[in-house]
Amino acid sequence: MHELSLAVDMVEQLCEVLERENAHRVVELTVVMGAMSGVERVPFEFAFPIAAENTPLEGAEMKIEEVPLVIKCDDCDLETEIQDPVMICPRCNSVSVEIVQGKEFLVKSMEVK
Amino acid sequence: MCEDCGCEEGNARVYFEHHHDHNHTHDTHSHEHDSAGSGGIHLHIYADKSTDLQENGVHIHIHLSGESQVQHVHGHDHSHEHHHDHEPEQASRDTREIVLESRVLARNDQFAEKNRAYLKQQGCVAVNFISSPGSGKTYLLEKTLEGLRGRVKCAVIAGDQQTDNDALRLQEKGAPVVQIETGSSCHLNAEQIGETLEQVLEEDTELLFIENVGNLVCPAAFDLGENIKIAVLSVTEGEDKPLKYPVIFHDAAASVVTKTDLIEHLDVDMGRYRDSLNKIQPGGRIFELSALTGTGMEAWLDYLEGLVH
Numbered sequence: 417m418h419e420l421s422l423a424v425d426m427v428e429q430l431c432e433v434l435e436r437e438n439a440h441r442v443v444e445l446t447v448v449m450g451a452m453s454g455v456e457r458v459p460f461e462f463a464f465p466i467a468a469e470n471t472p473l474e475g476a477e478m479k480i481e482e483v484p485l486v487i488k489c490d491d492c493d494l495e496t497e498i499q500d501p502v503m504i505c506p507r508c509n510s511v512s513v514e515i516v517q518g519k520e521f522l523v524k525s526m527e528v529k
Numbered sequence: 530m531c532e533d534c535g536c537e538e539g540n541a542r543v544y545f546e547h548h549h550d551h552n553h554t555h556d557t558h559s560h561e562h563d564s565a566g567s568g569g570i571h572l573h574i575y576a577d578k579s580t581d582l583q584e585n586g587v588h589i590h591i592h593l594s595g596e597s598q599v600q601h602v603h604g605h606d607h608s609h610e611h612h613h614d615h616e617p618e619q620a621s622r623d624t625r626e627i628v629l630e631s632r633v634l635a636r637n638d639q640f641a642e643k644n645r646a647y648l649k650q651q652g653c654v655a656v657n658f659i660s661s662p663g664s665g666k667t668y669l670l671e672k673t674l675e676g677l678r679g680r681v682k683c684a685v686i687a688g689d690q691q692t693d694n695d696a697l698r699l700q701e702k703g704a705p706v707v708q709i710e711t712g713s714s715c716h717l718n719a720e721q722i723g724e725t726l727e728q729v730l731e732e733d734t735e736l737l738f739i740e741n742v743g744n745l746v747c748p749a750a751f752d753l754g755e756n757i758k759i760a761v762l763s764v765t766e767g768e769d770k771p772l773k774y775p776v777i778f779h780d781a782a783a784s785v786v787t788k789t790d791l792i793e794h795l796d797v798d799m800g801r802y803r804d805s806l807n808k809i810q811p812g813g814r815i816f817e818l819s820a821l822t823g824t825g826m827e828a829w830l831d832y833l834e835g836l837v838h
Contacts, residue, residue: 421716428636452779503810525630526627
């Protein structure tokens with residue numbers, strides 16, 4: 417479960433930002449998680465409070481914004497959300513498609529005091 | 530460069546949400562911000578190249594939601610102008626929002642970029658091998674090292690949670706091998722690779738194999754600074770496995786289906802393996818081989834040699 421090490425990394429990173437910004441507590445944070453980010457929501461939600469223990473993030477509410485997988489076809493320019501990760505254009509069957517959304521794994525923002 | 534507003538001069542950093550339009554200039558840079566969001570706080574901290582913040586190099590604008598108070602603290606000589614209309618108060622007054630948009634894996638990515646630069650400088654191509662446990666990855670590597678001996682100068686970093694058994698097996702094949710025991714961790718990270726590169730690479734090493742921890746999920750999220758990822762799966766694992774683990778099979782430049790010598794004993798359809806792989810990574814190379822019998826090995830070895838020569 418790499419989500420725990422990701423949560424620990426995230427907490428460390430955010431503690432550095434807090435220090436830099438002269439804030440001492442995170443009340444809420446928003447994480448953006450793409451469908452193809454390689455990170456699973458449930459284990460990450462499980463791991464976060466463990467990683468946050470005894471840090472300024474302890475007790476912070478974590479909101480997760482899930483980002484669906486969106487591909488764009490190089491041939492017919494269709495940009496579409498897909499459920500299954502099939503890299504084939506559903507309109508023209510081209511395989512020249514690229515992922516334009518869904519790989520993200522970001523901390524979007526946090527509410528601090 | 531600041532991730533949020535593109536400030537490039539000195540140590541300019543903007544972390545805070547901007548809820549209204551304004552533009553302003555500094556003596557070292559200028560920029561504009563657009564309105565975003567509906568909260569009420571705007572806080573902009575700027576520090577220029579000087580580290581002596583008491584003398585020069587800091588200005589702070591603070592606009593608090595719902596209040597007419599506008600505070601500017603200027604420690605250096607510059608002019609600026611801006612206008613703003615505050616939304617009705619929504620946010621609690623004792624909290625503020627910091628907009629980051631930063632990658633959770635930023636720290637790993639920094640190490641990965643460092644590794645990539647070092648590998649390039651050494652003239653070495655790195656391949657990150659990712660598979661489930663038991664796919665035959667280590668055996669394939671043994672046979673690959675044997676096959677490339679005299680053709681390509683190789684080295685190996687082998688990752689496992691416990692034991693150096695794989696490293697011992699691989700060391701007999703004539704390439705330097707360094708084992709990383711990850712302990713409880715289910716993947717290799719870029720920092721671990723960085724600590725190992727100097728030790729494992731010789732002056733003329735051309736191809737570095739990084740044998741990741743047997744796991745199709747976790748290693749896929751971590752860039753190690755490799756040139757390409759290669760996914761390995763065996764014929765016993767199921768034809769739809771690439772679709773079940775899309776991240777790694779999509780990111781892999783090539784996939785290797787191993788243990789094809791077992792096909793005659795199994796109810797397995799190689800066409801369906803190919804279909805799954807083509808769906809998730811159209812155009813990706815697929816190698817079907819048996820490291821045991823050698824069938825299909827030559828095309829695989831040629832491919833690897835082509836990466837470096």
